[in-house]
Amino acid sequence: MPTSSPPDARSAGTAGPGTEADAGTASGPRAVGSIWVYVALVAAFAVPFAVAIGVLAEPRWFPLLDHAQTEMRVRDVGTGEPPLVGLPGRIGTLDRQGSHPGPLSFWALAPGYRAFGGSAWALQATTAALNLLAVALALWIARRRGGTTLMLGLGLALGVLVAFYGPSLLTEAWNPYLPMMWFLPFLLAVWSVLCDDFALMPVVAFTGSFCVQTHISYVGLVCGLLALAAVWLAVDLYRRRAERDRLRRAGRWALAGLGVLVLVWIPPVYQQLTESPGNLGMIWEHFTDPPETSIGAARGLELLLVHLNPWRLVAGQDGTTGSVVPGAFVLAAWAAAFVVAWRLRARGLLVLQMVIAVELVLGLASMGNIFGYVWYYLMLWAWGLQALMILAIGWTVVALLRARGRFTSRAASVRLDAVLVTGTVAALMAFGVAAATVEPPSARVSAQLGVLVRQTVRALDRGTIPGTGPDGRYMVTFTDTANIGGPAYGLLLELEREGFDVGFPGRETIVPNRFVGPDDATAVVHLAVGSANIARWRAKPDMHEVAYVDIRTPAERAEYARLRAEAMRLLEEAGLEDQARRVDENLFTAIYTTGTPPRAKRLLERMLEIGQPAAIFVGPPLVDEADN
Incomplete structure (x- = not known):
């Protein structure tokens, strides 16, 4: 949406920082009022997040698999062996498994994790706080670029988006979920920089790196846009090289952005240079020579159109199949809005449309190059892109009406703001209702693990089994017919939390710093899942069954x-x-x-x-x- 009352249609969206249209840097009563609207809007988003975190405080959650691995990596931040790469992914083979590019999400989670008490709940609370921070950052950029009305328009889009993702995903520290709210601030920051708001270059560097390092699915989306934006900006700076103040301003902020980029990429680059195999090299090998054939452009286009279906966004229906017709209509409406923005010469709006256009092309390429099972989480970013497209369509409609002399009064702007606020409140109420009944991930398996952990801790503390006791060193193994070993990672985490010296044999790439082999261990702690595995381990001599649970009726x-x-x-x-x-x-x-x-x-x-x-x-x- 444009600012409340632009001078004319051609200037709608063209105002940069420091002008009246830029409420983020303007002075006077309107700017002060805009600040308080911003504070109130962020506070409104904070309420359902706080409700979700309050509900998740009890009963205690026991993380499994990736969640347990994430908490272990977060616990390693600030130690002598900090995380240098991201979470293990479907990269390489199980014997030579690669990880997602970098550890930035672990480092970002660590301060809040420790401040909230260093528990599994603390990880959930910090994840919610990070997502709220992403919302606040996106709203701040919108206010900076277009004042109160654009901020409120984005607030409605974000309200629908958080209601769609839901409180479970937005409190889970799982690497496919962590970047999905940070993708929008990245896109908005790139847009701002291309509108001469060079001060956001460090924001571009951090948000883009956060997305790329946390999950590999963002590599093409972020790097492709950055490359094109850099070329665009370089050409524009050269063309206007006579503007010395602008050049100096761009240079200062470019150095700041480069500094952020270098800082956050030191860990993965250091790992690549000092360890063999280097993780970045493994990623390159895996995706330049994939083990399977990609799904292709036709299926990629189908996936893109499915993810542009606005009804699914409003109704909270994620998925990888469905009708492509609604998405095709949205794409056509957006294309028409692009043409209108071009004719209006509304620079800010047009640049935003160009950013969206680039991401649509990159997104289509990303989806078409998926190979293997088509997991829904590989395309979570697309829902945020759809929300931004709809915002751009709405902005274009308002700009067109104003260009024709309509919708120009202060009363009309106030009515528009009221509609946007009402829609945002409705979306946040839906999010809050869901937050009031949110459950942790895999709650049933988590409860089962909790029973096993409590019984196992008591048995190890007693020290009556040879090799056990508080000073023992334990090798954790597992046979799991159901959960691909997920509870075993949770068991390792919880025993470590209780102060035991524990580790896996031969899984250094998956749980770094936690290797305990048979030559190092005083005892084995084995998790057996499934009746056949339990029977086999009961038949082993010298093995003591210290815990059992079957929560099925x-x-x-x-x-x-x-x-x-x-x-x-x-x-x-x-x-x-x-x-x-x-x-x-x-x-x-x-x-x-x-x-x-x-x-x-x-x-x-x-x-x-x-x-x-x-x-x-x-x-x-x-x-x-x-x-x-």
Whole structure:
């Protein structure tokens, strides 16, 4: 949306910092009022976040898999072995697994994590705070560029966006979720810099690096836009090189941005230069020579249009399939708005439209180059891009009306602001209602792990089993037919939290600084998930069962057996005998293997939700080839 009362249609969106249209730097009563509107808007967003964090405080959450790994990395910040790369990803092979590019998210989470008490809940609270900070930053940039009305328009877009993502995703410190709210400030900061607001160059450097380092799916989106923006800016600066003050201003802020860029990229570059294999090199090898064929441009276009469906954004319906018609209409409306902005010569609006256009092309390329299973989280950024597109369409409509002499009065601007505020409040109320009933990730498996942890800690503290006691050194292993070892990472984290010296054998790239092999350990702590694994470990000599839990009801056990029989029948009828055998060996991969029939997938997902029994065994530190 343009400022409340631009001088004329051609100047709408062209005003830069320091002009009357730029409420962020203007002086006087309007600027002061705009500041208080900004504060009130950020406070309104803070309320549902606070509700979610309050609800998540009880019962205690026990992180699993990636969440546990993230907390371990955050705990390492500030120690003698700080994190240098991101979370392990689907990069390389299991034996030579690469990680996401950098550790910036761990470093960003660390101060709040410690301030909130260093618990799993503290990680959730800090994640919420980081996402709220991203909202505040985006609103500040909008206010800086276009005053109160643009800020309120973005507030509505962000309100719908946070309601869509929901309180669960926005309080989870999972690397696909952490950058999704920071992508918008990045786009807005690039837009501002291209509108001569050079002071935002450090913001571009930080937000772009945060997205890229945290999840690999942002590499093309961020680096591609930065490269084009840099060329555009360099050409423009050269063309207007006679403007010495502008050149000096751009140079000062470019140096500041470069300083931020160098600072945040020191850890991954250092790791690349000092360790073998270097993680950045592994990423390059994996994506320049992928192990599978990409899904292609046609499927990529389908995914893009699915993610431009405004109804799905409002209704909170994420997914990778669906009708492309609504998205095609939005794309057509945006293209028409682009043409209108071009004809109006509204520079600020036109530059924003160009940024969106570049991201649409880069997004299409990114989606078309996906290979393997098409996970929804690879495209979470697209919902934010859609929100920005709709904002740009709305801004264009208002600019066009004003160019034709309509909607120019102060009363009309006030009515528009009131509509935007009402919509934002409605979206935040929906977000707040969801926040009041939010649950932590994998709550059922987390509760199961909590029972196992408490029983295991008591057994190790007693020290009655050889090699145990507070001074023991423990090698954690696992056999898990359901959760790809997720609870084992949580077990390792919780034992470490209780002060035990624990680690995995041979998984240094996944849990750095936590290697304990059989030659180093005084005892093994083994997690067995699934009845067959439990029976096998009960038959091992010298092994002591110290914990057991099966939270399923008799009805759920019967349901599990029925679902298993039906799912295996469907898989066998589809000629997927190998996949049917994997149901009892690795339920998770049986579900998320490309080609799983939809009906069988739904049955298997329900089986995963019901869960399986689990037990902990403690004994001599021997490694079974079938374990871990």
